Amino acid sequence: MSNRHIATRDRGECVLGWWQRSDQFDWFSAYLRDRGLQVRWRMATFVFTVFLVAVPVVLIGSPAGPDGSVQTWIVIAASVSAFTASLVWLFRWPSRAQSLSYSTVCSVSIAAGCLAVRNPYAGLMGCTMFAAIGGFVAYFHALSHVVANLVVAVSCAAINAVRMFAEMDDIRMVAGSAALVLGLNLGVPFGIHTLVHSLHIDLRDSDRDPLTGLLNRKSFYNMVRDLIAARGQFNTPVNVTMVDLDDFKLLNDTHGHAVGDAALVSVAAVLQEHTEPGTVLGRLGGEEFVIADVDAAARHAVTAERVRRGIAATPFQITASFGICSTTVAAGAEIDHPGFLDRLIRAADAAMYRSKRAGGNRVVHDRLDIPG
Template sequence: MARWGRVPGRHADQYDWISAYLYDRGLQRLWRVTIFIATVLLAASTALMGFSPQGPGNRLTTVICFVAAGSAVAAALPFLSHWPTRRQSMAFSLTSSATIAAACLSYSNPYVGLVGCATFSVVGGFVAYFHTLREVNLNCGVAALCAAVLAGRVVAKTGDAYLTAAALAVVAALNVSLPFGIESLVRTLRVDLRSSGRDPLTGLHNRRSFHYSVYELMMRHHGSGAHLIITMIDLDNFKHLNDTQGHAAGDAALIGVSEALEKSCRRSAVIGRAGGEEFLVADVVRQPEPEVHAERLRQAIANLPVSVTASVGTASAPIDGDAATPNLGLIDELIRAADDAMYQAKRAGGNRSCHNGQL
């Protein structure tokens, strides 16, 4: 049975598939603007505290406060111009955690700083939505350390342990419930999307899920100088197999082909059933050799014990270009080009492969 995504060690990182999910629904721009505006507002609150008697108490802590505000805005700038890479997103979350810590610890009134630790939950929510549980725990750890230091200062200054405990309870509730609630929700959403994206017979991606997964693949390799290669596979005379041996034999052939494709492709490859007797394979490679790749898949199908062969078409293109992030349009273009190449192979008699080098 096909394994979803086929990329070991990536299941915990949500950035690529969330990016594809938002792109497909036209929501990336809304998220970019929202994240940038929220960051600017939080940075403004930090800067404004620089003028408050409860804020930083000397020149050094005032400078820290303003540097923290400026750093947060600078880290959010990629969201203003384009959908950031995973690395830029991680830099934004780490910078945000560091600037919140610096600002809260710089306030002369420790109670204000302690209450300000609730802001870590905003970063925690972002990390839980886009990244991994490890980053969520890291953000919570920084929040807990800052809150502990500031709680000690509050008790030392006021002697009011009850006030301190009440503030700690609010900070803890927000920094635990919000990030971990979002993390649990996103994991559940991904499982549901995966289940709905499988072809029930072969276990491969259906066409919509194939697009999502290829977009994830492109996101992971964007900026590496790699090429995306897409292969369209159509079984020859499949209708004749169904008519002469029955649909059970046809289903067995489809399952056999899906297993042969999995064994013949790299683990990074995305394999889907496009419909009927058509299959799609996508992979990202540094040195594209589409003819070799296509011939390997064709031969793997021809070697099956069932009497079936395949016409194979491929197309490839660099995934970087001028765009800041990959796009689903390139996937559609390559599928059309691979489909044209596949029909060239079929018109030439089938059981052969062709490459469309136009892109």
């Protein structure tokens, strides 16, 4: 299978799985960290929130502002809540749960402010602020969260549009204002979500081994991180297998590097053929390959044995030594990336060398226990 076909197939799988994508907080946070942009994002988020909470407070006492003491206290409470939720961005990069809490509090605060003001046009225009929160959610979180923010925005806009029509009796003015709010709340968040999703695909596909089409080390780490993050709410079994071809140097010396390259491509094809969908496959360099999945350890061992037999059956008369390391990540656990995966790979590598010292062409198992 050519590199182009592999990339096209994976791109198609990503597009089909777009709606099921659970979260993109981890990979996008890592993307910003690697480029030194996290501090800028933190400061920008905090400053935006300060302006957000200032708007309804400034309107207190205005003829268009909160209607009565109850509404005034609702606006104050909403502004204080949003400001408090934003403080985490001022001091450090938040966790996924803190980021979701921030966006939820801001969304509820905007809704409270838009429904508490006396002037329905001011309330309707205030619903444009949902687009900014929706854009934030689109960068970091799942499509379901973007849709939830949209539902709140449309509900608040509809209530204010009805109020506005009752006061003004001008359907064209109401329709135009509502169309502006709806357009912003659809275009901004969903445009950003599509952009970030495409960026993720391009980053992944640009980090492939040019010979075999498998992931290189950096991309392999990123994909495994995403795989674990997608299962974050469950206890997640994680398996890593190191594969090293036996006597590969002899093959190169005897038949030449062209044959050696063909053998590597053949091994990559065996890995793709005999592993389950969702398995992460990489080439770390030379004749070293790596396999990772979140399947049960027993099923992963069956897969490794299937791959071992497949490699031995290639026409190049080569075998491989396998080292497996399995562990379990507790639900909601904060994983230290890339240190966690480094530990798994080192343990799998040690098991692989035990396999090689025992004669090769076999699978050796190990387990890594993570302190609770």
